[in-house]
Amino acid sequence: MLKKTLSRREREKLRQRRDMLAASLELFSEKGYHNVSMQEIAERAEFALGTLYKFFKNKEDLYKTIIAEQADRFHEVLTNAMEEGDDEIEKLRNFVRTKGTMFINDVSVVRLYFAETQGASFNIKAGLDKQILENIEQDLQQLARIFESGIEKKRFRKIAEPYYLAVSLNSLTDAFLLLWLEAPERHPYPENPDVILDILCKGLLE
Amino acid sequence: MLKKTLSRREREKLRQRRDMLAASLELFSEKGYHNVSMQEIAERAEFALGTLYKFFKNKEDLYKTIIAEQADRFHEVLTNAMEEGDDEIEKLRNFVRTKGTMFINDVSVVRLYFAETQGASFNIKAGLDKQILENIEQDLQQLARIFESGIEKKRFRKIAEPYYLAVSLNSLTDAFLLLWLEAPERHPYPENPDVILDILCKGLLE
Amino acid sequence: MLKKTLSRREREKLRQRRDMLAASLELFSEKGYHNVSMQEIAERAEFALGTLYKFFKNKEDLYKTIIAEQADRFHEVLTNAMEEGDDEIEKLRNFVRTKGTMFINDVSVVRLYFAETQGASFNIKAGLDKQILENIEQDLQQLARIFESGIEKKRFRKIAEPYYLAVSLNSLTDAFLLLWLEAPERHPYPENPDVILDILCKGLLE
Amino acid sequence: MLKKTLSRREREKLRQRRDMLAASLELFSEKGYHNVSMQEIAERAEFALGTLYKFFKNKEDLYKTIIAEQADRFHEVLTNAMEEGDDEIEKLRNFVRTKGTMFINDVSVVRLYFAETQGASFNIKAGLDKQILENIEQDLQQLARIFESGIEKKRFRKIAEPYYLAVSLNSLTDAFLLLWLEAPERHPYPENPDVILDILCKGLLE
DNA sequence: GATGAATGAGTTTTCATTCAT
DNA sequence: GATGAATGAAAACTCATTCAT
Numbered sequence: 001m002l003k004k005t006l007s008r009r010e011r012e013k014l015r016q017r018r019d020m021l022a023a024s025l026e027l028f029s030e031k032g033y034h035n036v037s038m039q040e041i042a043e044r045a046e047f048a049l050g051t052l053y054k055f056f057k058n059k060e061d062l063y064k065t066i067i068a069e070q071a072d073r074f075h076e077v078l079t080n081a082m083e084e085g086d087d088e089i090e091k092l093r094n095f096v097r098t099k100g101t102m103f104i105n106d107v108s109v110v111r112l113y114f115a116e117t118q119g120a121s122f123n124i125k126a127g128l129d130k131q132i133l134e135n136i137e138q139d140l141q142q143l144a145r146i147f148e149s150g151i152e153k154k155r156f157r158k159i160a161e162p163y164y165l166a167v168s169l170n171s172l173t174d175a176f177l178l179l180w181l182e183a184p185e186r187h188p189y190p191e192n193p194d195v196i197l198d199i200l201c202k203g204l205l206e
Numbered sequence: 207m208l209k210k211t212l213s214r215r216e217r218e219k220l221r222q223r224r225d226m227l228a229a230s231l232e233l234f235s236e237k238g239y240h241n242v243s244m245q246e247i248a249e250r251a252e253f254a255l256g257t258l259y260k261f262f263k264n265k266e267d268l269y270k271t272i273i274a275e276q277a278d279r280f281h282e283v284l285t286n287a288m289e290e291g292d293d294e295i296e297k298l299r300n301f302v303r304t305k306g307t308m309f310i311n312d313v314s315v316v317r318l319y320f321a322e323t324q325g326a327s328f329n330i331k332a333g334l335d336k337q338i339l340e341n342i343e344q345d346l347q348q349l350a351r352i353f354e355s356g357i358e359k360k361r362f363r364k365i366a367e368p369y370y371l372a373v374s375l376n377s378l379t380d381a382f383l384l385l386w387l388e389a390p391e392r393h394p395y396p397e398n399p400d401v402i403l404d405i406l407c408k409g410l411l412e
Numbered sequence: 413m414l415k416k417t418l419s420r421r422e423r424e425k426l427r428q429r430r431d432m433l434a435a436s437l438e439l440f441s442e443k444g445y446h447n448v449s450m451q452e453i454a455e456r457a458e459f460a461l462g463t464l465y466k467f468f469k470n471k472e473d474l475y476k477t478i479i480a481e482q483a484d485r486f487h488e489v490l491t492n493a494m495e496e497g498d499d500e501i502e503k504l505r506n507f508v509r510t511k512g513t514m515f516i517n518d519v520s521v522v523r524l525y526f527a528e529t530q531g532a533s534f535n536i537k538a539g540l541d542k543q544i545l546e547n548i549e550q551d552l553q554q555l556a557r558i559f560e561s562g563i564e565k566k567r568f569r570k571i572a573e574p575y576y577l578a579v580s581l582n583s584l585t586d587a588f589l590l591l592w593l594e595a596p597e598r599h600p601y602p603e604n605p606d607v608i609l610d611i612l613c614k615g616l617l618e
Numbered sequence: 619m620l621k622k623t624l625s626r627r628e629r630e631k632l633r634q635r636r637d638m639l640a641a642s643l644e645l646f647s648e649k650g651y652h653n654v655s656m657q658e659i660a661e662r663a664e665f666a667l668g669t670l671y672k673f674f675k676n677k678e679d680l681y682k683t684i685i686a687e688q689a690d691r692f693h694e695v696l697t698n699a700m701e702e703g704d705d706e707i708e709k710l711r712n713f714v715r716t717k718g719t720m721f722i723n724d725v726s727v728v729r730l731y732f733a734e735t736q737g738a739s740f741n742i743k744a745g746l747d748k749q750i751l752e753n754i755e756q757d758l759q760q761l762a763r764i765f766e767s768g769i770e771k772k773r774f775r776k777i778a779e780p781y782y783l784a785v786s787l788n789s790l791t792d793a794f795l796l797l798w799l800e801a802p803e804r805h806p807y808p809e810n811p812d813v814i815l816d817i818l819c820k821g822l823l824e
Numbered sequence: 825g826a827t828g829a830a831t832g833a834g835t836t837t838t839c840a841t842t843c844a845t
Numbered sequence: 846g847a848t849g850a851a852t853g854a855a856a857a858c859t860c861a862t863t864c865a866t
Contacts, residue, residue, distance in 0.1 A: 034240035037860060039828095048827040050864085059861065159408040160401065164382075168405050171381030175373050195366065199374050202365040203409020219850095243835060254852045259837070446652035449839060451849095460848040462843085471840065571820040572813065576794075580817050583793030587785050607778070611786050614777040615821015631829095655856060666831040671858065 017055055020045045025066050029108035032115075033063060068132060070109050075135040077102055082142050088150035089197070092169065095143060096193035099173050104189055110181055114174070140166045165200070172196050223261055226251045231272050235314035238321070239269055274338060276315050281341040283308055288348050294356035295403070298375065301349060302399035305379050310395055316387055320380070346372045371406070378402050429467055432457045437478050441520035444527075445475055480544060482521050487547040489514055494554050500562035501609075504581065507555060508605035511585050516601055522593055526586070552578045577612070584608050635673055638663045643684050647726035650733070651681055685734060686750060688727050693753040695720055700760050706768035707815070710787065713761060714811035717791050722807055728799055732792070758784045783818070790814050 023045035027036040038059055042049040056062035081098035085091040103110045143166035150156035160168070176196055179187035190196060229251035233242040244265055248255045262268035287304035291297040309316045349372035356362035366374070382402055385393035396402060435457035439448040450471055454461045468474035493510035497503040515522045555578035562568035572580070588608055591599035602608060641663035645654040656677055660667045674680035699716035703709040721728045734750075761784035768774035778786070794814055797805035808814060 038862080039860075042828090049829095049862090050827050051825090053862070054826075157408065159404050165405070167381050167385060168378055171377045172374055175377035176370075179373060198365050199371070200405065201409060202363065203407060215850095244837080245835080255836095256838080256853065257851055260850075265836070450841080451839075454849090461841090461850095462848050463846090465841070466847080569820065571816050577817070579793050579797060580790055583789045584786055587789035588782075591785060610777050611783070612817065613821060614775065615819060627829095656858080657856080667857095668832065668859080669830055672829075677857070 016047065016051075020047060020052060020055055020062075021066055021069065024062055025070070025108050025112070028063065028066065029111045067112065070112070071132045071135050074102065074109075074113075075139060078139050079142065082139075082146060088146050088153070088155055089201075091146050092143075092197055093193040095146075095169070096173055096196050100177065100189045100193075103177055104180070107181070110177060114178065114181075140170060143169060169197075169200055172199060222253070222257075226253065226258060226261055226268075227272055227275065230268055231276075231314050231318070234269060234272065235317040244268075273318065276318065277338045277341050280308065280315075280319075281345060284345050285348065288345075288352060294352050294359070294361055295407075297352050298349075298403055299399040301352075301375070302379055302402050306383065306395045306399075309383055310386070313387070316383060320384065346376060349375060375403075375406055378405060428459065428463075432459060432464060432467055432474075433478055433481065436474055437482070437520050437524070440475060440478065441523045479524065482524070483544045483547050486514065486521075486525075487551060490551050491554060494551075494558065500558050500565070500567055501613075503558050504555075504609055505605040507558075507581070508585055508608050512589065512601045512605075515589055516592070519593070522589060526590065526593075552582060555581060581609075581612055584611060634665070634669075638665065638670060638673055638680075639684055639687065642680055643688075643726050643730070646681060646684065647729040656680075685730065688730065689750045689753050692720065692727075692731075693757060696757050697760065700757075700764065706764050706771070706773055707819075709764050710761075710815055711811040713787070714791055714814050718795065718807040718811075721795055722798070725799070728795060732796065758788060761787060787815075787818055790817060 020041070024036075024041050027041055027044060030036075038052060039049060041062070042052050045052070052062070056065060077098060078095065081094040082091050085094050103113070140163065144162040147156060147162040147165040151158045151162065159165070173196060176187075176189055180189040226247070230242075230247050233247055233250055236242075244258060245255060247268070248258045251258070258268070262271060283304060284301065287300040288297050291300050309319070346369065350368040353362060353368040353371040357364045357368065365371070379402060382393070382395055386395040432453070436448075436453050439453055439456060442448075450464060451461060453474070454464050457464070464474070468477060489510060490507065493506040494503050497506050515525070552575065556574040559568060559574040559577040563570045563574065571577070585608060588599070588601055592601040638659070642654075642659050645659055645662055648654075656670060657667055659680070660670045663670070670680070674683060695716060696713065699712040700709050703712050721731070758781065762780040765774060765780040765783040769776045769780065777783070791814060794805070794807055798807040
């Protein structure tokens, strides 16, 4: 879809939609799905309540749209990050670094990300969309293939199945992000991705 | 307090309380705090609505009681597990094994555990009690001391600060528990704790 | 009813009943009918909830019993007061003095008295009993007869119908009692009944 | 604020508010605060429950608004009445006449007035607003000044302190209003204010 | 097309009353 | 006969959603 083909009207609509989603994201992230009212969202976004319903058919739809859009953006950036880099280690470094950067620049999203991926999504009526779960799965698969490739090239020892290695690295980055979220000063997300990677790479035992 | 000293009345009360907490735990775990009504809980527990309020002063109190009781049980068992074992590796094995066993025997709790610890607790008005956060922190500290001791004894390489190693191992077990929760058949929680521990211990790089 | 004919059991019952009524009177007077629960009354009276219901068939019955008993006591004392005294003025003095003394000794009752007689009784489902209204009416009639007699004997000028004079004197004492209730220090109920009576007797105009 | 400056929307809002207050006044007056539900008020006013809550933040707010508005109106009218008239007697006549007229035209208000001023306000959680008590006190003070002025000019005998004379006259009008309220046919509120005033003015004793 | 007032179902909570022990 | 635990009807209040303007 070329931008040039969008009429002023259409561009305006997109801008409104973006504003609504931004306001909702903030509020949901601050207070949680059930502690935010549609009225509140409308006010924060500076639109009328009815206008909100012109864009999203109900509260759940609005919420899911946010999650879906963020997940897509997230997915795209991560996919690209994992493709860049000359060797496997470099790709893993890119994964760790990019995931950190992305989240730290967008605190609101982190909270929702954890709420959703770590099993609290049952707080909202319906679980995550198939689409989103697939995104996440794809990221893990892509990460797994990096590990697999490393193992094939004898660069990595096969200390676990590639998929589990992917899950592990993902959970390590999550853990560091949570620490940062709770106490940004005391537990900054490491600038050097090796701090996290080494936990996986170096082997604890002498 | 010896059971024998409890009157029939008192024992009956305890049983009722337990039934109520059990019903609530199930429902909160299935549907989330905000999607469960007190009426629903009363029905599931087979008590009248008013009786529920005789035992818990309001919905939040009921919820927090569940979380607190489970967190205490959890904390106690884990603390003990980490104390047993002759050397550091054995203690870590006990941690991984016990955490798995405990959760797998009580699926309802896992869901709430993740909802609460992974940042979704903001879905309920008040966050986690100080007490519970302290429990969790204590577990991590205890785990960290095991790593520290291993490093001092030159059994472990210091691939990261002990506290971060503790956080890492904890997040790895969480990740495997989540996998199991999503697809118990495909991703059983490993009976042999080394499957998880090795990810930390063996070192990926050749 | 001779006291001697009452068995110990019966005397005990009467004492319990009195205790219950006393506790209820206190509470109703402090907080108003709707802001007092039967549970609360039972606790204050140090009886079990069920026992309360053995004595009074429901909350309204309990309330009405209090009102009726106090009204009876009130009526009896006032009737006697108005009978004593050698002339009309003395009888009126006795009325004013006795009404004051009685209320001031029993603050709880005053509040209920005003709540009931001044038209707030509609706050409770049913209005005042016929019996009580009749009591009040009788008092007014008796007072009216005193005025009437005074007029016949040419001691009083007929500045209004005797009944309205009765109502007037009654309302004057009520007004002074209300003042005292609001600010006992600033507006003590006059020890000398003439302070009130004079307002009626002396005539404002020169 | 000129009516012309109100938009149709605003006028509509005012009308709705008035309708709600009118329905509430009726119901509270008929049955008392605690025997009226918000649902009932909504039905009587022919609005949805939620609409009621758009206008008044809760039941107590609704009640207090009624009381406050009526008290203000009452206060204003009485103040003016007491200012008109050439001499003291005329001012007192105006007070007695106006108070009667106002109440007789608005029976619902009388009931609430008595419920509130005669000490039953403790039936509702919060007592009367400071503002309202001040209104009442101001009226009494103004009345007292009239008596004082009359005494200074030697038109009145000082049969009691001016403030107590004010309280007395006020209580006399209240008494006649209560009589009328109970039996309008038998005890009409006197058209000629002297019927009430004479009780104070003429002096009972020969 | 935008608006936001109006709606009412659904939720939490209280408390008078009953009745098994 | 006393007890007080259990009951559930009823009340206050919220908020997602609709629809007339």
